[in-house]
Each structure stands twice: as structure tokens, then as C-alpha cells.
Amino acid sequence: MIKTEGITKSFGSLKVLKGIDLTVNDGEIVAIVGPSGAGKTTLLQIIGTLDRPDSGRLFINDTETGTLKEKALSAFRNKNIGFVFQFHQLLPEFTALENVMIPALIAREKRSEAEKKAKELLDFLNLSDRMEHKPAELSGGEKQRVAVARALINDPSVVLADEPSGSLDSKNKQELHALFFRLREATQRTFVIVTHDEKFAADADRIIHIEDGLILDENNEQTL
Numbered sequence: 001m002i003k004t005e006g007i008t009k010s011f012g013s014l015k016v017l018k019g020i021d022l023t024v025n026d027g028e029i030v031a032i033v034g035p036s037g038a039g040k041t042t043l044l045q046i047i048g049t050l051d052r053p054d055s056g057r058l059f060i061n062d063t064e065t066g067t068l069k070e071k072a073l074s075a076f077r078n079k080n081i082g083f084v085f086q087f088h089q090l091l092p093e094f095t096a097l098e099n100v101m102i103p104a105l106i107a108r109e110k111r112s113e114a115e116k117k118a119k120e121l122l123d124f125l126n127l128s129d130r131m132e133h134k135p136a137e138l139s140g141g142e143k144q145r146v147a148v149a150r151a152l153i154n155d156p157s158v159v160l161a162d163e164p165s166g167s168l169d170s171k172n173k174q175e176l177h178a179l180f181f182r183l184r185e186a187t188q189r190t191f192v193i194v195t196h197d198e199k200f201a202a203d204a205d206r207i208i209h210i211e212d213g214l215i216l217d218e219n220n221e222q223t224l
Contacts, residue, residue: 001026002047002158002190007056009042016042018213020056026157027188029180031195031204038210040194041162047192048160049077061157078107082151084161088143090135090150096122096142097131100149107154114153121149125179141172148179159183161193165200173197
């Protein structure tokens, strides 16, 4: 489970998050929506422990992440959280298989075991015939599926995605969205997804509306 309490974040004099209280249950798919500049990506980065809030607390699976020092926090992130970004962020010099293996190798898993798990994930995502291809040789949809496999390699309980279908055409968007739901059904992982895609947001278990650094209630009014 993910829980935030009173999360605030400023950049200079700009207050981006103004007190975010949010709970995401295990196995839930939550879409975070809102206008540009509302604080969606900043919130996702804080939930992902890539950035620390100015104030407030974050709990993931009953661990208060703010109490962890940097080395312990990095290890916690690597084990518990998977990331999918809009532009894949695959390393161009490595094959699809090698890209997927990287988080497992960082976690000091045996190379043979990391390779086995990566191959199983790529097979599950219908990429068995693309394992030895580098990112430049893959389509946009294939790159994003490789990125999903990379996010899953350490068996995280939480997957965070920032506009994961933003660079995809309509067909690949639909396939990626269907994949998230298929993965949830198969693994009961929790997904928190920042998106501008209204159709995907409507299909999610719950929509969180953010505006001007605050979460809106069900009547689209700001909660304080």
C-alpha cells in the first residue's frame, strides 16, 4: 500500500505540492490526471523516492521512506518500485535483454538468474524474437514493452508510470493500456499512472485529479 501524509514540495518560491494526502491500495490501478504544471510528475517522483518532499511523510508497504538514508533508500527503491517513463529511457548501446537485466544486476542478482527472468518477461510480453535487438531497431511500442519488462524484473510491488503512452500511436496506446490491466490481474501489482489519456484514466480503478498542487475531491473541489 502507498500512503502520503501532508506532502509539500517547492522549487524556489514556486509551491508545487501544497499538502497531498493520498492512499493507494494493493493491486489498485490509479490514474493521476490534471493540467500541465499541476504537480502530477512531482508527486510521482516523490512516491517513487526519486525526490524527497519538503514536508510530509510517505509510506510504502508500511515503510516510512523518509527515515531511510540514501544507500538504504536506493536499495528499497530498486526492490520495491518499478518505473516506466514516456520516452522509454533504454540504454542505446545494450540489447533489449540487457536493458531488462540491468535493475536485477544492480540488485546483485546472479547474471544467469537475471537473464532467465528477463527472458521470461520478454516472452510474456511477446518480445522473444526481439531480445537481441538494440533500441534503435525496435518500434515505439516494442521499446515501451521492453521498458515495462525492465520495471518488472525485480518483482516490485508498485509500478509507477509517467505518461507511458504519450509517445505512442493509438494502436500501441491501446495495447500498452491493456497490458497494464493484464499484468495487474496476473500479479496483483499496484500501478500509479500519470496520464493525459482520458480513455485510459476512465478505465482505471480510480482517478486522482490534481490541480494547483492539491487533490480535488469527487466534486472536483480542492481538499485542504
